[in-house]
Amino acid sequence: MYLVLSIFAFGLLVLGHEFGHFIVARLNGVTVEEFSVGMGPRIFKKQGKNTLYSLKALPIGGSVKMYGETADEEGEGSFFSKSPLRKISIIAAGPIMNIIMAVLVLFVIVIFNGYSSNVISEVI
Structure with a gap:
């Protein structure tokens, strides 16, 4: 069960991380070609309007494939054509989302389980 x-x-954790990259890329006008959770062969896929959403067999990572990640692909919606600040925001969105998720998980744990405060009642 622990496994x-x-x-x-x-x-x-991977889903939240990749969603951070995905949502900020979309907000910055970058075309996301594939949003994937997992590695290896695809188990499930669904084609959205512009994005292929897929679940892969090995739950050890994920990816967000953006149009224009290399200099070869240029044009509207290209990651490579965005300003350095926009590129940094897209790349940093994953780790920032991990921090947000950690705070939310701790908040939920405190709400449902409470917290204990250590109080020294007596010194001998």
Whole structure:
């Protein structure tokens, strides 16, 4: 059971991380070609308006494939054509989302389990 819960928790971490990259890329006008959770062969895929959403067999990572990640692909919606500040914001969005998720998880744990404060009642 611990293995299943660990895989689930890691999957949520990867999903949140990749979603951070995905949402900031979209907000900055970059075309996202594929949003993928997992590695290896595809188990499930769904074609959206512009993006292929896929779930892969091995729950050990994920990826967001953006149009124009190399200098070869240029044009509207290209990652390479964006300003350095926009590129940095897209790249930094994943780790920032991890921090936000950690704060939210701790907040939920405190709400449901409370917290203990250590109080020294007596010194001998």
